[in-house]
Amino acid sequence: xxxxxxxxxxxxxxxxxxxxxxxxxxxxxxxxxxxxxxxxxxxxxxxxxxxxxxxxxxxxxxxxxxxxxxxxxxxxxxxxxxxxxxxxxxxxxxxxxxxxxxxxxxxxxxxxxxxxxxxxxxxxxxxxxxxxxxxxxxxxxxxxxxxxxxxxxxxxxxxxxxxxxxxxxxxxxxxxxxxxxxxxxxxxxxxxxxxxxxxxxxxxxxxxxxxxxxxxxxxxxxxxxxxxxxxxxxxxxxxxxxxxxxxxxxxxxxxxxxxxx
Amino acid sequence: xxxxxxxxxxxxxxxxxxxxxxxxxxxxxxxxxxxxxxxxxxxxxxxxxxxxxxxxxxxxxxxxxxxxxxxxxxxxxxxxxxxxxxxxxxxxxxxxxxxxxxxxxxxxxxxxxxxxxxxxxxxxxxxxxxxxxxxxxxxxxxxxxxxxxxxxxxxxxxxxxxxxxxxxxxxxxxxxxxxxxxxxxxxxxxxxxxxxxxxxxxxxxxxxxxxxxxxxxxxxxxxxxxxxxxxxxxxxxxxxxxxxxxxxxxxxxxxxxxxxxxxxxxxxxx
Numbered sequence: 068x069x070x071x072x073x074x075x076x077x078x079x080x081x082x083x084x085x086x087x088x089x090x091x092x093x094x095x096x097x098x099x100x101x102x103x104x105x106x107x108x109x110x111x112x113x114x115x116x117x118x119x120x121x122x123x124x125x126x127x128x129x130x131x132x133x134x135x136x137x138x139x140x141x142x143x144x145x146x147x148x149x150x151x152x153x154x155x156x157x158x159x160x161x162x163x164x165x166x167x168x169x170x171x172x173x174x175x176x177x178x179x180x181x182x183x184x185x186x187x188x189x190x191x192x193x194x195x196x197x198x199x200x201x202x203x204x205x206x207x208x209x210x211x212x213x214x215x216x217x218x219x220x221x222x223x224x225x226x227x228x229x230x231x232x233x234x235x236x237x238x239x240x241x242x243x244x245x246x247x248x249x250x251x252x253x254x255x256x257x258x259x260x261x262x263x264x265x266x267x268x269x270x271x272x273x274x275x276x277x278x279x280x281x282x283x284x285x286x287x288x289x290x291x292x293x294x295x296x297x298x299x300x301x302x303x304x305x306x307x308x309x310x311x312x313x314x315x316x317x318x319x320x321x322x323x324x325x326x327x328x
Numbered sequence: 329x330x331x332x333x334x335x336x337x338x339x340x341x342x343x344x345x346x347x348x349x350x351x352x353x354x355x356x357x358x359x360x361x362x363x364x365x366x367x368x369x370x371x372x373x374x375x376x377x378x379x380x381x382x383x384x385x386x387x388x389x390x391x392x393x394x395x396x397x398x399x400x401x402x403x404x405x406x407x408x409x410x411x412x413x414x415x416x417x418x419x420x421x422x423x424x425x426x427x428x429x430x431x432x433x434x435x436x437x438x439x440x441x442x443x444x445x446x447x448x449x450x451x452x453x454x455x456x457x458x459x460x461x462x463x464x465x466x467x468x469x470x471x472x473x474x475x476x477x478x479x480x481x482x483x484x485x486x487x488x489x490x491x492x493x494x495x496x497x498x499x500x501x502x503x504x505x506x507x508x509x510x511x512x513x514x515x516x517x518x519x520x521x522x523x524x525x526x527x528x529x530x531x532x533x534x535x536x537x538x539x540x541x542x543x544x545x546x547x548x549x550x551x552x553x554x555x556x557x558x559x560x561x562x563x564x565x566x567x568x569x570x571x572x573x574x575x576x577x578x579x580x581x582x583x584x585x586x587x588x589x590x591x592x593x594x595x596x597x598x
Contacts, residue, residue, distance in 0.1 A: 163469035175551055183558055203493070
């Protein structure tokens, strides 16, 4: 299915202040894939995500979503295909009530009121937030805000779901809930995160970005167990794969007993 | 200082919570309530400068709404008191400039200035209470939608809605910054105006950045310049009837001397 394709070809991006955040990124993501994007702070993850729905246009190279190349003209079409969930839910939820917020996208797509209503209810049910629909966003907890943010995007029925740090600021239970939720989605998923365990669990494939370039691309299971590759890029093994280290004082005492006279 | 700030912030949300109750006043179409409140305010303000007796019957309206809408009286009055200095400033010079005695109350001549001052305060109490009651029974977004339906330009209503949504976010952000400053300033150092100015400047820059991110989020979801809502509020026959009744009673209170009539009636009875 070529229309769910995400293809970056030698994409470069320079900010107005001269910083070159992307220095020729190339990759291809096909239908139904779940891809994690990892990299240190400032490696270019967020900039990369911003290219996906045309908030920023590449300075050089091409971005292709489905059969459309990203330009100023195709941008509105591309935004219908790519749903972005932002890092801070307070930026994502801008309407006075949860219901209005989830309805915002579908209404902009020009749907009828009944169809919109149906979309809103389905989306909120999917993320388990149906009871919150009349609440104003500032009365929600962090986890609820995140779930509603995802509902606002899936209500538009995008082909591709892009998420920036979905697990940040979540308590363990909300994080677990989100992981299970995402595993159920059949959309193409692209997730940028520092939470490597989250990626290990949710994504099949993983891209490592360093200094504006893609330095590794492969199955998440392989990349996230490659200690030297991760450490070269200012990352480390996912916590679940690190063996718990014994405190040094305990080791010292143990060693002293073993030392022969 | 910080504590007072925190406390005020929590009060900010109280009207918001009250507006989620479910009483016969809350259930009315927001448009009805907005129009009724406007009519009420215009009528109250239209009285001549020295009027006091004519204004008293209007207290009946807030009393009714307090009762039917199940709104705690003291909570609203406290808010009215909080802003009362502004009204007092408007009328405070009347007793100074207008010293002509107008009436004699048990042997003491009261000047026209004091009467008009009292009248200003009474009007302030009536109009302010009615507006706060409108918010407490309708919710801020409800009022915005009503205004939009009544023909207010969309630009204004969407600005108001954004204000409502981000007021809490902004206040919280400011509060965090003030807390961070207080924790690292000792013996008055770090509390001066210069630090405050840079604090406000930072808050402004952060707000700009946030605005940009919000706009990005709106564009991502197909925003093309107009805010759309699915709203199903119906203007029912009861709304129309109520509005007619309110208008009639307001008119009666404005034109007839109700207090005088009641007084004469009581005199005749005894």
